[in-house]
Amino acid sequence: xxxxxxxxxxxxxxxxxxxxxxxxxxxxxxxxxxxxxxxxxxxxxxxxxxxxxxxxxxxxxxxxxxxxxxxxxxxxxxxxxxxxxxxxxxxxxxxxxxxxxxxxxxxxxxxxxx
Amino acid sequence: xxxxxxxxxxxxxxxxxxxxxxxxxxxxxxxxxxxxxxxxxxxxxxxxxxxxxxxxxxxxxxxxxxxxxxxxxxxxxxxxxxxxxxxxxxxxxxxxxxxxxxxxxxxxxxxxxxx
Numbered sequence: 617x618x619x620x621x622x623x624x625x626x627x628x629x630x631x632x633x634x635x636x637x638x639x640x641x642x643x644x645x646x647x648x649x650x651x652x653x654x655x656x657x658x659x660x661x662x663x664x665x666x667x668x669x670x671x672x673x674x675x676x677x678x679x680x681x682x683x684x685x686x687x688x689x690x691x692x693x694x695x696x697x698x699x700x701x702x703x704x705x706x707x708x709x710x711x712x713x714x715x716x717x718x719x720x721x722x723x724x725x726x727x728x729x730x
Numbered sequence: 731x732x733x734x735x736x737x738x739x740x741x742x743x744x745x746x747x748x749x750x751x752x753x754x755x756x757x758x759x760x761x762x763x764x765x766x767x768x769x770x771x772x773x774x775x776x777x778x779x780x781x782x783x784x785x786x787x788x789x790x791x792x793x794x795x796x797x798x799x800x801x802x803x804x805x806x807x808x809x810x811x812x813x814x815x816x817x818x819x820x821x822x823x824x825x826x827x828x829x830x831x832x833x834x835x836x837x838x839x840x841x842x843x844x845x
Binding site: 646647649651656657658659660661664704706708717718720721722723 | 734763771772773774775778788822824827831832833834835836837838839841
């Protein structure tokens with residue numbers, strides 16, 4: 617089954633508004649990461665939060681992690697048209713031996729209107 | 731950080747043919763990872779390419795269909811064999827940024843369309 621279910625599947629907002637995306641997962645994790653994918657391009661790593669962390673900030677990004685609920689959220693503040701992209705959460709399983717094996721969510725398509 | 735170059739960036743292929751995708755990294759890395767992204771879908775790991783040993787395939791992916799080469803620490807190829815329309819996807823090469831974190835750098839991807 618697919619780990620890393622995200623909601624909403626699509627989000628449309630105006631420039632300057634905040635965007636919140638949620639991710640749920642099923643197994644115990646070592647860390648959870650968020651990636652951005654512009655249309656037709658590769659993925660860009662945004663932020664990583666470890667299983668023993670609850671919140672992390674990077675610029676306009678704020679990530680929270682609730683391991684008891686197996687969920688995470690990504691908040692983008694003061695959004696810009698350039699933030700328009702697909703956003704994926706990805707988890708690395710606890711005890712996993714393949715460090716590059718990430719389980720990706722289905723993604724949220726964010727559209728920011730100027 | 732790492733700069734990853736993939737070729738081809740896109741291609742249109744005929745059913746039954748095979749295509750090899752190349753991935754070049756600007757620094758030496760121990761492991762390289764090949765992911766597939768089917769249209770409108772998320773990413774799925776195909777295999778891990780280790781230099782000097784056989785690639786490690788994930789469940790649902792086999793070497794006969796997706797043979798991988800890893801001749802040195804900066805280069806890898808993925809071949810999609812005997813293609814069918816179901817193989818139409820974006821294939822992405824990735825490497826680990828920091829050892830043992832799973833934080834990945836991705837190439838721009840190779841978008842294959844199989845007719």
